[in-house]
Amino acid sequence: MPQTARPAGRQVRTARGAVALAGAAALVGLSGAPAAAATVAQASGTAVRVSVAGNPADSGSFRSTHDGDREQTSGSNRPAVALLGGQDFLTAGTLAQDARTRVQDGRGYTEACAGLAGDGATVVGVGEGTCLRGGQNLQLAAGTLDLAALLDGLGAPAGGLPLPDLPVPLEPGQPDAIAQAFNDAVDRVAAQLGDPGLFVDLGAVQSRCTSGPGTAQGSASIVGARAYAQFQGEQVELVRLPVNPAPNTKVVTDLGAVSEKVRDALIAQFTSGLEGGLAPLAEAAENAAIDAALAQISEQLAPLEQNVLDVTLNKQVRQGADQITVTALDAQVLPVAAEQLDASAVSLQIGESACGPSGQVTTAQPPPTPDPTPDPQPRPEPAPRTPTVVPAGVATAPGTGLSGTGVAALAGLVALALAAGVGRRPGRDG
Amino acid sequence: MTAALAGLTRLLLAAAAVVAVVLLVLNDDGDEPSAFRSLPPSVPVQVVVPSLGVEAGIDPVAVSADRVLDPPEDVERVGWWDASAAPGASAGQTVLTGHAVHAGGGVLDRLPAVRPGARVDLRTDEGLMRYRVTDVETLGRDEVAARTEELFGQDRGDGRLVLVSCTEWDGAVYRSNVVVTARPLGEPRPAARL
Numbered sequence: 001m002p003q004t005a006r007p008a009g010r011q012v013r014t015a016r017g018a019v020a021l022a023g024a025a026a027l028v029g030l031s032g033a034p035a036a037a038a039t040v041a042q043a044s045g046t047a048v049r050v051s052v053a054g055n056p057a058d059s060g061s062f063r064s065t066h067d068g069d070r071e072q073t074s075g076s077n078r079p080a081v082a083l084l085g086g087q088d089f090l091t092a093g094t095l096a097q098d099a100r101t102r103v104q105d106g107r108g109y110t111e112a113c114a115g116l117a118g119d120g121a122t123v124v125g126v127g128e129g130t131c132l133r134g135g136q137n138l139q140l141a142a143g144t145l146d147l148a149a150l151l152d153g154l155g156a157p158a159g160g161l162p163l164p165d166l167p168v169p170l171e172p173g174q175p176d177a178i179a180q181a182f183n184d185a186v187d188r189v190a191a192q193l194g195d196p197g198l199f200v201d202l203g204a205v206q207s208r209c210t211s212g213p214g215t216a217q218g219s220a221s222i223v224g225a226r227a228y229a230q231f232q233g234e235q236v237e238l239v240r241l242p243v244n245p246a247p248n249t250k251v252v253t254d255l256g257a258v259s260e261k262v263r264d265a266l267i268a269q270f271t272s273g274l275e276g277g278l279a280p281l282a283e284a285a286e287n288a289a290i291d292a293a294l295a296q297i298s299e300q301l302a303p304l305e306q307n308v309l310d311v312t313l314n315k316q317v318r319q320g321a322d323q324i325t326v327t328a329l330d331a332q333v334l335p336v337a338a339e340q341l342d343a344s345a346v347s348l349q350i351g352e353s354a355c356g357p358s359g360q361v362t363t364a365q366p367p368p369t370p371d372p373t374p375d376p377q378p379r380p381e382p383a384p385r386t387p388t389v390v391p392a393g394v395a396t397a398p399g400t401g402l403s404g405t406g407v408a409a410l411a412g413l414v415a416l417a418l419a420a421g422v423g424r425r426p427g428r429d430g
Numbered sequence: 431m432t433a434a435l436a437g438l439t440r441l442l443l444a445a446a447a448v449v450a451v452v453l454l455v456l457n458d459d460g461d462e463p464s465a466f467r468s469l470p471p472s473v474p475v476q477v478v479v480p481s482l483g484v485e486a487g488i489d490p491v492a493v494s495a496d497r498v499l500d501p502p503e504d505v506e507r508v509g510w511w512d513a514s515a516a517p518g519a520s521a522g523q524t525v526l527t528g529h530a531v532h533a534g535g536g537v538l539d540r541l542p543a544v545r546p547g548a549r550v551d552l553r554t555d556e557g558l559m560r561y562r563v564t565d566v567e568t569l570g571r572d573e574v575a576a577r578t579e580e581l582f583g584q585d586r587g588d589g590r591l592v593l594v595s596c597t598e599w600d601g602a603v604y605r606s607n608v609v610v611t612a613r614p615l616g617e618p619r620p621a622a623r624l
Contacts (some may be wrong), residue, residue: 105492107513208470210516214584217519219470219556246468247520321521321585384513386582387499387525388575393596393604396533397505 041066041108041358043211045097045131047079048116050090051347057084059095066101066108068361073099078123089346093138094121096131096206101358107213107384108358115206115221115328115351130221131351132204137224142198142333142346145229145258151190154300170285178281178289181273182296189265196229196236196258200331202350207314207328211356214383218326218353220245220314225329227309229258236261238309241329245313252311255304262304263297309333321383323356466616469518472554474510477526481548482540486528488552497578499594505529505536514582515589517552517559518617523587524552530596530604538595542568542608550591550612561591561612568597568606581609589614 047059060083062075077098084090099112113131121135170178203224210217225241239253270293274286281289315327328351474488489502491509501509508528515522528538548563574581581592591612596604 210471213513215513215515215519215522217471217516217521219468219518221470244467244470318521383583383585385493385497386578386584387493387511388497388578389571390499390501390527390574390594390607391596392501392527392538392594392607393530393532393599394505394536395531397529397531397535 038067038359039065040068040103040361041101041110041211041356043099043101043110043112043209043353043355044075045077045099045112045114045126045354046352047095047097047114047350048084048090049347049349049352050084050087052087052089055086057086059083059097062097062099062114064099064101064110064112066103068103068106068108071101077125089142089348090116090140093118093202094123094132094135096121096123096125098126098131099353100126103361106361108360109210109212110355110358111208111210112353112355113206113208113351114353115204116202117204117206118202121204126208130208131206135204138202140200140202142200142227145196145198145255147193147195147258147262148190150300150303151186151262154186154297170281174281174285178274182270182289182293184273185266185269185293188269189262193231193262193265196231198227198229198238200227201225205328205350207326207351207353209324209326209353209355211322211324211358212384213358213360214321216318216320216322216324216356218247218314218316218324218355220326220328220351222313222328227253229255231261239311241311241313247314247316249313250311251309251313253309254306255308259301259304262301263294266297267293320357322358323354325352325354327352466560466618468520469554469559469617470556471516471518472556474517474524474526474552474554474559476553477508478551478553479544479548480551482544484537484540486537488526491527499525499527499582501527501529501595505531508537511582514584514592515587517554517589517591517614518556519589521587521589522584523582523590523592525582525592525594527594530608532599532604536595538593541593541595541610542566542597544610550593552591557617560615560618562615563610563612564590565609565611567609567611569609570606574607574609 042063042065044061044063046061049056049058051057059079060075062073062077064071064073066072075097077096079095079097081091081093081095094117095115096117097114099110101108101110103109111126113126115131116138117132117134118136118138122133124130124133201224205220205222205225207218207220209219222241222243222245227238229236229238236257238255238257239251241251242249267290271286271290274281274289309331311329311331312327313329315330317325319325327349330349332347473490476485476487478485486506486508488508488510489504490512491500491502492512493499499509499511501507505528508526511525511527514525517524528541529536530539530541544563544566546563546566550561550563552559552561569577580586581594591614593610593612595608596606597608598604598606
């Protein structure tokens with residue numbers, strides 16, 4: 001994978017005299033990094049990973065590392081959707097993945113972002129605090145629900161619908177007529193609804209992370225994301241995702257909305273059939289027939305009531321105090337549901353940003369004595385040194401006129417500072 | 431009859447008190463999560479403490495090699511320790527410090543007067559992060575040094591805010607620090623942005 005050196009930005013201060021320690025090479029972990037240089041900071045962004053029926057594809061990653069002297073990057077920060085070969089789930093949209101590392105005052109800092117948006121989105125890069133802005137909504141076809149096959153199994157059993165004992169006995173021929181009305185209703189609904197498509201709409205889905213010595217943060221933004229089933233010209237919403245989800249927000253959804261729509265259509269058709277083409281049924285008999293039909297329908301549509309989609313939003317995994325991986329959206333069609341619904345198992349991760357670990361530039365030291373049993377575990381970087389003194393009090397503000405009290409106070413402070421031998425920023429205390 | 435009315439009144443008052451307590455409890459523990467949402471971590475640019483009349487800009491400041499955290503030179507601005515957690519982070523502690531000026535004019539002159547329950551808002555490029563003050567402590571220099579990891583350590587905390595200034599002017603110097611801690615609530619949803 002090609003590596004390029006990115007010119008230092010105005011915020012990037014190159015540490016002078018930084019010499020890499022070979023012993024820190026355990027932190028490198030990146031095959032493309034120079035073997036002799038220790039990595040002080042590292043970050044990466046991966047726009048999309050998708051797997052359909054076990055065939056994985058991804059957008060590659062954009063990586064940035066810093067060895068204390070300069071930043072090195074590899075990969076593309078604006079990959080084309082066409083890279084995602086071997087699948088037709090994701091064929092349009094704008095991908096973005098970016099990462100940046102810098103060293104300031106000898107300490108490593110990182111930031112990364114990654115995501116997916118609709119066509120027309122602007123790729124703005126991690127320096128802008130986000131990867132993508134604007135763009136149209138993107139419609140992803142998650143599959144087609146084989147509703148016809150589901151309804152095929154719904155025909156009335158031989159002998160008609162199992163009706164309970166009725167207060168008024170049915171006339172001869174009525175049980176068969178009820179069963180026929182039910183089967184007609186199923187046929188009409190199957191033709192009327194067709195096989196609905198399952199879709200996911202996305203506006204912009206992206207994550208971002210930052211890290212520094214002893215600290216790492218991440219967040220995700222999800223705009224205009226929802227899943228729905230589309231019948232002939234009509235949409236039934238399954239789930240709508242929150243815009244700024246809390247870390248590790250779980251969302252599961254079933255196809256209960258689809259089930260409800262099918263059930264309502266069947267009962268409407270069945271009721272119409274009972275009232276239209278048959279000899280008039282007593283009200284009690286009609287109600288019993290509808291109840292029996294409902295029981296039959298509910299049993300057949302039961303798979304739709306199971307969770308089919310398992311989504312984690314703003315998935316955050318902390319590998320250490322200064323290392324985090326954030327995935328904006330991690331979704332999968334549950335394998336069991338995929339099997340029952342005859343759909344492909346789809347696994348989708350959008351916007352994976354990884355930041356850290358980030359260390360500290362160390363000065364040159366004599367080569368250490370080789371250790372015959374090197375520690376296989378990389379040691380975590382220490383947290384930043386906390387302050388032990390916070391001198392946030394002064395007698396008077398700089399540049400202000402001194403009152404008599406102020407002069408006396410200043411004289412006292414100067415005397416105290418001199419007595420204490422404090423030379424730095426005299427007059428500060430507390 | 432009068433006694434019965436008085437008894438009924440007492441009963442109603444007691445019931446009202448119970449309802450009020452229940453509502454307070456619900457407001458404290460039940461309403462807050464729904465009134466706020468998470469905010470992407472970002473560098474703070476402004477601090478607002480309404481109860482103190484504080485509204486100040488923020489500059490990043492660093493800890494020196496000898497572990498001193500100086501506020502900005504401009505006593506009307508507040509410093510954010512640039513290695514501490516950014517507002518919105520779910521871990522670490524966000525550390526701010528600002529001057530107390532004995533002659534007046536320091537941005538955090540009145541910090542010792544803040545009370546638990548007071549509101550503190552930090553503005554970032556991502557939005558507004560709200561905190562609620564939980565503790566106000568006066569600590570001597572030795573105590574601050576001894577408790578530095580607890581007060582400022584970045585390997586602990588849930589994104590809480592730590593505000594530090596000086597207090598206890600003895601006629602010549604400030605003898606102590608005032609350390610205010612506040613728990614993070616999140617970004618107020620539009621209806622709660624009051």
